[in-house]
Amino acid sequence: MTNKLPTGIDHRKILEERISAEIGRRTLLKGIGAGLLAAGGAGMLPDLARAQQNGHIRIAAIKHIDTLDPHFTFFLSAVQVINNIHNGLLKVTYDGETVRFEPDLAKSWDLEDDRTHLFRLHEGVKFHDGTPCDAEAVKFSLMRVKSGTPASPHAWKLALLNEIEIVDPLTVRLHFAEPYAFLPVALTGSTGRAGTIVSPAAVEKYGMDYGRNPVGTGPFKFVSWRDNDSIELEANPDYFEAGMPKLQRASFVLIDEPSTAVAALVSGQIDGMTDCPMQLVAQVKNIPTVTLYGEIEGNYTYIGMNNRSAPFDDVNLRRAVAFAINRDTLLKQAYFGLAQQAYSPISPPMSGYYDPNIGNTNRGQRFDLAKAKEFRAKAANQGEIEVTYIMAERGPVGTRVAQTVAPMLSEIGIKVKLELLEPAAWVQRMKDGNFQMLDFDWVADLDPEETIFPEFKTGGSWNYWGWSNPEFDRLCTEAQTIIDVPTRAALYHKAEDILMDEAPIAMLAHMPVYKVFSKKVQGFNYIPCDLVDLHGVSLA
């Protein structure tokens, strides 16, 4: 029995078509019994075609890693390591054009109706501690995220999950309160994190110290973590995906100073970097022994204005700011010409939601000085306005945006006073709402929900700007339960249009995120959500 929503959309059919398109026809077994699809097949079974492991890769990890507990980490830099130790129910894949969400630990993913999902797990998969990865472990992990103590910061991603039913030792059925469009992202082991499966025995054994002793099912086992030194992993010879991993050992060498990492890469002391800051890209491109990987990822940068108080409680002044910033100049000066102009928050890797033609439409924000002056003339305060812009040496661009934007605003009679803060003080001022203007970079899971809703919904915990619009809230809430991509995209575009028009923020750029590997490193699979996927990597 197929449930239909009042909108008249057949969600099951849509998801069926969407998933089948995503999985690809070769691996698709469609319409057999209740089975919607079964990905993989014999090639996925364990004990077949074991990989021969050799080689030791050393990769510089530049950014801070907080914990290796997937359910508690706040940073993608930690996911870069976690993703090689754990698997999710689903995983993110990329073929160079489209980002997809495919079964990982799940062998198949069936939609019984628009709010009931059935996952069949691969047989014989074991955690690194030898315990079985079965339906109980899946239930344990999902419940740990949803309602564990202490509370996981990713709990909201499973808020709509009503019940986890164990059908048999290798089958779980998830019952949701509503059709849940964000689900594919939430159930991944990488960007969403909520679907990462951890060893129940290890969680029991280590408690809150699990993040220092992670035990997953992934291609690499955790060995050790020495502060300011390195995180060591070794191959999991019993990994369930055939032919993986190819490396015997992997070290994430913790290096704070990126120029030291580049020097170590050139001299052959390390084989790669998890992140290459934009200021080093030109230099790295000239090194003949390395390959640079990177594309525009799921992020956006912007000038945030405090909508709660003068002068930016005035929508016309905010609009004037949004149109007064010359993005071409900014991209050259602050982003070394490597970023892409952002007209709205939804970013290029969000296949189906991002409009590659947005620059040629009249949607979003852009540079138009005449329009900026027009809005400035409508602003309540017609005198010269002095604002304080807080900046810090943090994030991928440091203080470069602030220094480039400040003179641009003088064109519309806004005198910007730059105030340099230490990063911790800056974060506190932003979260306390104690600022007038600042610039910020936001990295989002690859879905429009997490891209705009928690950040801009009324009273949202990440809504530092104090902006509120009931129609925006309504559109985003409705989109949460729509699975059809074009219908859902249309709702988000409407919501974005309201956001861009009322301009609590002025959009700047979508940034590329770079990884660098020595040419010796083969088989690196670039995925545009800041992952360092070592599953198929080998050393020549």
Added chain:
Amino acid sequence: MLAQSAGRIVQTIVVLLIVSGASFSLLKLAPGDPVMLMLGAEFSQESYDSLQHDLGLDRPVLVQYLTWLGNFVTGDWGTSYVSRTDIFTVVVKEALPVTLTLTACSIVLAVAVGVPLGVLSAVRKDSVWDTGVAVFALTGTAFPSFFLGIVLIWLLAVQLGAFPVMGFVAPWDDFRTGMYHMVLPALTLSTYFIGMIVRVTRASLVEVLDQPYIAAARARGEPGWRVVWVHGVRNIAMPVVTMIGLQLGGILQGAVLTETVFSLPGIGQMLTGAVLGREYTLVQAGVMLTATLFIVVNMIVDLSYPLLDPRLRPR
């Protein structure tokens, strides 16, 4: 003697108390909240409150300080908020040996290079040698260690491939590799120090070489090297050793930058991360350890005076 030692110990405890109180209050006064920093961008009020409570940061500042102090003196240095590892292990067993190795190598290098250059400068006073050494010493003192480190990396490690770029290998596990990894960091850290030693050595030796006992030694027909290295250098040991003790603070300060550039997992790098992340207990442990180190080294310097100068020995 006993009373003197007791007084010394009391003095040390008072200094450490002042240091701990000052660093704790400075860190608390600085804006920035460790809970917010740990939670990153994605957090709700509930997760904020629960984490703040778990870390004990919802209690009054004085209570936090006294609790920390009580635990610290009883050997419980606490657990790092971020890494959830035992602070005593992280600081004393892991980071301290790295910083001590770096500091010791730098001091040895600075003395080995600085003293002979200072002697040369004093003996050949006002010659081209003297000017050359003065220019070298001044340049070394003026060069920022961060920049020098990067220059040395590019020149000696990347272009010539003579030394490793980064990383620490424990000399007690593998002495040769450990020292090989230590060359560039020690060179970077010691340049400032070499300049200081050269100048103190030169100034003291110039004065000593004018003394009647030097003239007497020469008159006895002792060879020139013996006059300088035995009669001269022995008499400048005190100012040089005093300077090394006092400059230890500068060396530890330089270690912060040097450890960052060469990615050495020492106290400097640990402290930087802890201060930026407002990890109060970790900062406290690092500060107490460096303060103790400073006091102990200067105590050793004081105790070494009678060894260096027989006139100071008790009769």
